[in-house]
Amino acid sequence: MRLFGPLAEAAGAVLLPLDLPLAATAEAAVAALVARVPALAPRLDASVRFAVGVEYVPADRPLAEGETLCLLPPVGGG
Amino acid sequence: MMPSFQFVVTDAPLSLEAASRAVAREDCGGVALFLGTVRSPNEGRAVERIRYTAYREMAEAELARIGREAAKKWEIGNVYLAHRIGEVLPGEPSLIVAVSAPHREAAFAACRYAVEELKRRAPVWKEEFAADGKRWVENPPGAP
Numbered sequence: 244m245r246l247f248g249p250l251a252e253a254a255g256a257v258l259l260p261l262d263l264p265l266a267a268t269a270e271a272a273v274a275a276l277v278a279r280v281p282a283l284a285p286r287l288d289a290s291v292r293f294a295v296g297v298e299y300v301p302a303d304r305p306l307a308e309g310e311t312l313c314l315l316p317p318v319g320g321g
Numbered sequence: 322m323m324p325s326f327q328f329v330v331t332d333a334p335l336s337l338e339a340a341s342r343a344v345a346r347e348d349c350g351g352v353a354l355f356l357g358t359v360r361s362p363n364e365g366r367a368v369e370r371i372r373y374t375a376y377r378e379m380a381e382a383e384l385a386r387i388g389r390e391a392a393k394k395w396e397i398g399n400v401y402l403a404h405r406i407g408e409v410l411p412g413e414p415s416l417i418v419a420v421s422a423p424h425r426e427a428a429f430a431a432c433r434y435a436v437e438e439l440k441r442r443a444p445v446w447k448e449e450f451a452a453d454g455k456r457w458v459e460n461p462p463g464a465p
Binding site: 247248249252290294296297298299313315316317318319320321 | 373380383415440442
């Protein structure tokens with residue numbers, strides 16, 4: 244799992260390996276992340292978006308083996 | 322009309338000259354150009370500097386998608402989208418959107434579209450530094 248912006252700051256890491264069941268969704272990955280880093284829970288609400296590769300994906304997308312899920316907190320560009 | 326596109330996410334200072342050169346073409350009667358700069362004060366705080374970080378590969382891909390969407394919606398010539406990352410001081414440009422088109426209505430509309438979509442979708446994060454510390458600043462959802 245790859246974290247960005249305030250999420251990476253709060254986790255103290257930009258990359259967190261997580262063991263997930265096959266075809267786990269992005270939502271399930273977030274639940275696993277909260278179990279591992281409870282301090283992130285308040286930040287992992289509906290405002291967080293997901294990406295795989297360089298594209299947004301929906302929260303119910305199943306992850307393939309070895310795929311990296313990106314967690315994108317609310318953006319501030321411009 | 323065959324549009325051409327240029328998308329830049331860079332830690333180097335942005336250049337208006339590069340933007341206008343990228344979009345200029347003889348079959349277009351105008352260029353709409355939006356220059357976003359770091360504002361101080363912001364929400365009552367005197368801003369010392371901004372630090373932008375990005376998921377750079379995706380930011381470039383997202384800018385490309387936005388540019389191509391604009392070219393589908395309006396009859397436009399070229400699109401130039403650039404976002405600065407790293408440290409930026411008040412008054413300095415953080416964003417340039419430039420669109421050329423045969424007619425101004427399409428240029429204005431496509432430029433506006435690209436600015437709004439970029440603020441909503443580009444994976445870029447902003448830390449604002451002031452005398453009393455730093456904070457993450459988010460774009461408001463829906464209406465940036």
